Amino acid sequence: MTATAAEQNHVSPPSHPQRWLILGVICLAQLTVLLDNTVLNVAIPSLTRELDASTAEVQWMITAYSLVQSGLLLTAGSSADRYGRKKMLIAGLAVFGIGSLAAGLAQSSAQLIAARAGMGIGGALLLTTTLAVVVQIFDETERVRAIGIWATVGSLGVAVGPLIGGVMLDHFWWGAIFLINIPVAVLGLIAVAWLVPESGNAGDGRPDLLGALLSTIGMASLVYAIISGPERGWTSGQVLLTAVVGVIVLAGFVLWELRIPYPMLDMHFFRNQKFVGAVGGSILVAFGMGGSLFLLTQQLQFVLGYGPLEAGLRTAPLALSVVVLNLFGLGARLVPKLGTPLTIAAGMTMLAAGLAAVALLGGDGYGGMLLGLVVMGAGIALATPAMANAIMSAIPPEKAGVGAGVNGTLAEFGNGLGVAVLGAVLNARFASLVPAAVGAASLPVALAAAADDGERARISDAFASGLETSQLAGAVAVLAGGLLAAALLRRAERAESLRAESVEAGAEAAA
Numbered sequence: 350m351t352a353t354a355a356e357q358n359h360v361s362p363p364s365h366p367q368r369w370l371i372l373g374v375i376c377l378a379q380l381t382v383l384l385d386n387t388v389l390n391v392a393i394p395s396l397t398r399e400l401d402a403s404t405a406e407v408q409w410m411i412t413a414y415s416l417v418q419s420g421l422l423l424t425a426g427s428s429a430d431r432y433g434r435k436k437m438l439i440a441g442l443a444v445f446g447i448g449s450l451a452a453g454l455a456q457s458s459a460q461l462i463a464a465r466a467g468m469g470i471g472g473a474l475l476l477t478t479t480l481a482v483v484v485q486i487f488d489e490t491e492r493v494r495a496i497g498i499w500a501t502v503g504s505l506g507v508a509v510g511p512l513i514g515g516v517m518l519d520h521f522w523w524g525a526i527f528l529i530n531i532p533v534a535v536l537g538l539i540a541v542a543w544l545v546p547e548s549g550n551a552g553d554g555r556p557d558l559l560g561a562l563l564s565t566i567g568m569a570s571l572v573y574a575i576i577s578g579p580e581r582g583w584t585s586g587q588v589l590l591t592a593v594v595g596v597i598v599l600a601g602f603v604l605w606e607l608r609i610p611y612p613m614l615d616m617h618f619f620r621n622q623k624f625v626g627a628v629g630g631s632i633l634v635a636f637g638m639g640g641s642l643f644l645l646t647q648q649l650q651f652v653l654g655y656g657p658l659e660a661g662l663r664t665a666p667l668a669l670s671v672v673v674l675n676l677f678g679l680g681a682r683l684v685p686k687l688g689t690p691l692t693i694a695a696g697m698t699m700l701a702a703g704l705a706a707v708a709l710l711g712g713d714g715y716g717g718m719l720l721g722l723v724v725m726g727a728g729i730a731l732a733t734p735a736m737a738n739a740i741m742s743a744i745p746p747e748k749a750g751v752g753a754g755v756n757g758t759l760a761e762f763g764n765g766l767g768v769a770v771l772g773a774v775l776n777a778r779f780a781s782l783v784p785a786a787v788g789a790a791s792l793p794v795a796l797a798a799a800a801d802d803g804e805r806a807r808i809s810d811a812f813a814s815g816l817e818t819s820q821l822a823g824a825v826a827v828l829a830g831g832l833l834a835a836a837l838l839r840r841a842e843r844a845e846s847l848r849a850e851s852v853e854a855g856a857e858a859a860a
Contacts, residue, residue: 368487372486381445382471384510388526400457409458413466418476420572421469424473425437428750434485437478442534445530448465449464450531451464481753483496485546496737498675557606560614563602567596568599568761568762570592576765577591613751621841623837623842626837628755630736632762633827635764637827645660649663666726684738688842689738691835693736694831695728695731696731697728700728703724705824740755775816
């Protein structure tokens with residue numbers, strides 16, 4: 350294939366001789382960050398009992414981390430570009446380790462919430478800097494495979510987090526799930542200081558402090574509205590207020606970035622169709638995965654009758670199929686043969702087909718759901734590394750940290766959007782079939798309030814129908830968006846090829 354304009358203008362440095370060892374180190378650090386959220390979910394009963402935590406306090410223990418991390422992703426990426434990615438990676442490990450120590454030794458809910466917010470700062474630095482380092486140390490020939498392995502860590506965290514949490518809580522007190530991060534952080538600090546080369550662009554203008562503040566407030570507000578919407582109600586004053594604040598502040602961020610000479614996020618990137626296509630695809634992959642996991646948990650427990658741990662184990666094939674196929678390098682093998690647009694189109698089509706299989710076959714038993722989960726995993730393994738590579742290759746190497754921040758922000762936003770939109774479709778369908786149950790807070794509450802077995806059966810059937818409708822809606826959105834993203838990427842590649850041919854023709858004529 351003809352080299353893209355971005356590749357011609359920004360020649361990739363040769364691969365680092367110790368690149369695979371470095372990748373292992375940063376993936377271990379990243380795994381610790383991603384495990385922490387899934388492990389904490391298992392510990393909720395222990396935290397409630399031993400810290401005498403209220404439901405609101407438990408929610409803030411989980412939410413504080415997500416809000417701080419999502420709000421700081423762009424700022425963390427920009428700081429890594431400016432002050433040095435190795436320095437920010439070391440800072441992220443140190444902050445995350447200190448936050449883990451404070452969380453493990455916390456004596457009250459307020460202390461644990463504060464510690465979790467501190468861990469979110471470290472998590473934002475780690476998630477953006479690790480991807481930027483991957484782009485830095487691998488050339489184009491190996492980068493898609495390396496990004497695939499990097500992306501695999503997220504799926505591995507989803508798969509093994511509940512199991513590790515269960516084992517730790519069976520043998521130790523709840524604080525151990527945080528203290529186990531400390532030796533990993535220390536080993537990571539030593540390995541990063543020894544192995545990872547420094548890179549950055551310290552002379553690039555003044556720091557964009559106002560841009561950092563606006564992006565942090567705007568993203569945190571928007572993510573909070575998405576997280577709290579399903580529980581508090583989308584029309585509640587608190588949700589609407591934070592959503593409006595988030596939109597207004599992010600609009601101000603865009604206007605500010607367009608005005609200043611050295612923006613944190615160059616808005617002209619969004620004129621690049623390759624970047625826009627990859628951005629849209631990334632949101633929809635996260636939308637499909639986040640929304641489907643939210644629906645699958647309810648389907649397994651409320652429709653098929655599994656307990657919480659059994660339900661968690663039965664969602665693991667989705668994550669495990671992503672892990673196995675990415676480690677095998679499926680996406681990395683197909684991108685050179687099919688090209689990025691076709692690889693993404695194939696992956697998004699498989700993700701949509703898996704969602705449809707879960708919707709149409711999963712209601713009758715776990716066998717049909719298992720097939721859908723494996724197909725979804727294959728689609729994610731194909732599409733995610735190709736899209737992350739497309740985002741990063743559309744951005745100049747000196748802005749790799751910002752590119753990683755954009756990638757991470759999209760994942761956070763897409764996950765929350767998937768839960769919000771598909772949950773709203775589920776509720777709307779459920780309400781249309783059984784209006785009498787609309788006031789119930791959940792399916793169990795509606796079933797408990799039912800007058801007889803016949804009414805309970807109608808409520809259960811209506812809920813199953815709502816799940817099917819919402820999963821099919823997610824499949825349609827993922828398929829349509831994926832094909833559109835692939836079309837934009839294909840169009841961008843053709844435009845870049847024509848420009849490259851024009852430049853070559855001009856050079857030959859001049860010679």
